[in-house]
Amino acid sequence: MAAHQEKKTSGERKHKSTQNDTRTSQVQWGRAWEVDWFSLASILFLLVFAPLIVYYFVMSCDQYQCSLIDPLVDLLSGNKHLSDIWNKTPTLTYRAAGIYTLWVAFQVFLYVFIPDFCHKFLPGYVGGVQEGAVTPAGVVNKYEINGLQAWIITHVLWFANAYYFHCFSPTIIFDNWIPLLWCANILGYAVSTFAMFKGYFFPTNAKDCKFTGNFFYDYMMGIEFNPRIGKWFDFKLFFNGRPGIVAWTLINLSYAAKQQELYGQVTNSMILVNVLQGIYVLDFFWNEAWYLKTIDICHDHFGWYLGWGDCVWLPYLYTLQGLYLVYHPVQLRTANAIGILMLGLIGYYIFRMTNHQKDLFRRTNGNCKIWGKKPEYIECSYMSVDGTKYYSKLMTSGFWGWARHFNYTGDLMGSLAYCLTCGFEHILPYFYIVYMTILLTHRCIRDEHRCFSKYGKDWKRYTAAVPYRLIPGIF
């Protein structure tokens, strides 16, 4: 439906064009065709260090009460050797392998075999079969949107087990956290390697593949745009949403259960983390159809960045606040807790409203009201691979008139709120806001580079009308 809306409802009108100058620009949008030395260096850095960073954070909680400095001090002073730390690290266990296999298999089952029923009784929810955006090769994929249902079923079963069946302890995730890390890594590497192999030998859509000729870049950033197995198993939608994001709230619940077990109570900071991140996760699934139009699905190819990132980076680093609070049960003063809650909710409101304004604007082709007025916009055009010319619009009013990515600003406010729940004793919980700031700033620049390639001079008119990226008047 997304692309349908883009082409028909939102009026991204198209007609065949024979202009060669515009044909040259059409192959530019989407992931890069050539690798510059800086991108290659960043990619090599990430391939080597990202798994070590995840290990270091989780290990420092397990062995050093979440201090990031103490392991370094121990190593540099010769107090400990790397082998001492490694030997103390829990290894892969059959139990963890069993839990993880069951978990992923269950999510695959929910994704592939249970068609969405939520859209039949939840007013306003868009689920079931939906269409994605037009790919650079002009393909429109269909998706089964059933993430909300998968999330609900998984969580109902979780609570049923915790309060009624008692088949396993709700602390199961925390108790197997490092053994599960090895399982997540195995899946992350396996799926990324498979995706690369598939891109070469049996791509789902050969025209939407990109080869730079650089092995590391292609492995990291992906070759295939929308790899699939069969008609419905879409790698990007599955790995982006589940198992990582469905797991996010379960992981937090497991941390809360661990606090209860260790200290006989759940602190208000842990409740705040569960509530604020729970809202974010639920928002993701409520808007899963909208998500088909975000950069991850519309523009990124599927490689290690998404495959490994969704399996390992997201569940392990996005949940650091809850993990920290198990080791340091912070009880916030009521005024502080309310302040953090307000920051998180205002951030969420900005994030949601900005995304909603763009969605509404694009869906109605600008025939809507933004803050009670007709939206202002800039008309623009671009070309797809087959030479078809499309027309689109860039909104310059509402939150989109304040800054070019005010949705990221709201997201960052929410991210800061999660971190603040942990107090100021350690820097580990603040990794998230540092990371999100780098991620979203880089994403902003990457997106603008792509939009410039796509829209050319129309994009320049847009940036002249809305000169700031994230913070009006500053950046």
Ligand code: NDP
């Ligand atoms: P956006 O939703 O901001 O989408 C950017 C695209 O929107 C552009 O490529 C362009 O696409 C279109 N666009 C840009 N400006 C305008 C305008 N003025 N009017 C209309 N359309 C415009 O970016 P993302 O997909 O990155 O982010 C979606 C959300 O997901 C954000 O809120 C972000 O904070 C969140 N996010 C969270 C992450 C996390 O890890 N927690 C990671 C990444 C994102 P087109 O080609 O269609 O013109």
